[in-house]
Amino acid sequence: DGGITQSPKYLFRKEGQNVTLSCEQNLNHDAMYWYRQDPGQGLRLIYYSQIVNDFQKGDIAEGYSVSREKKESFPLTVTSAQKNPTAFYLCASSGQGYGYTFGSGTRLTVV
């Protein structure tokens, strides 16, 4: 079945560490996105990529980095520069029809 997979489901980060969240899709979608979700804040755009080897900053890109070396993969690194990283992270992809398919999310907690 086609879909989008995020891993891990839960992730714990110590102060000063970088961590990487995985996002893989087999839907043959060109565009991929990362959103952060906090209680009462909705979904805020971190980074997006419309084609391989190209990506753009969203509204809250500071403290995050991404790469898009393959069409299927769009990993997100939460760096030590992100001062408040505890949140639910959602990856999505979209094809020609505009609508997103979301992954099941990664819950990141700072310990």
Added chain:
Amino acid sequence: GENVEQHPSTLSVQEGDSAVIKCTYSDSASNYFPWYKQELGKGPQLIIDIRSNVGEKKDQRIAVTLNKTAKHFSLHITETQPEDSAVYFCAARFENSGYALNFGKGTSLLVTP
């Protein structure tokens, strides 16, 4: 920047009643307006969407209406059931954000038996 406002933030209805959630957007060039349902601990799922050349779209108990002049769109759920309880997000596609979706802050819908 461009944004999407969503109201109400919480909504409680009795089973069988209707629920309406409203959103407004700021970019008059927006042309795509989806609605997502998110259950606890899961990713959002697309439930219905509408494009700017259409005023209304229905899918069984769910409908979306769009008023481009007023820049608002609404989700209507009829004959609500307990399994409709979830958080609902509206979104709009903005040209100046590379066509990424901008989301409202969500409405927590509770349907009581």
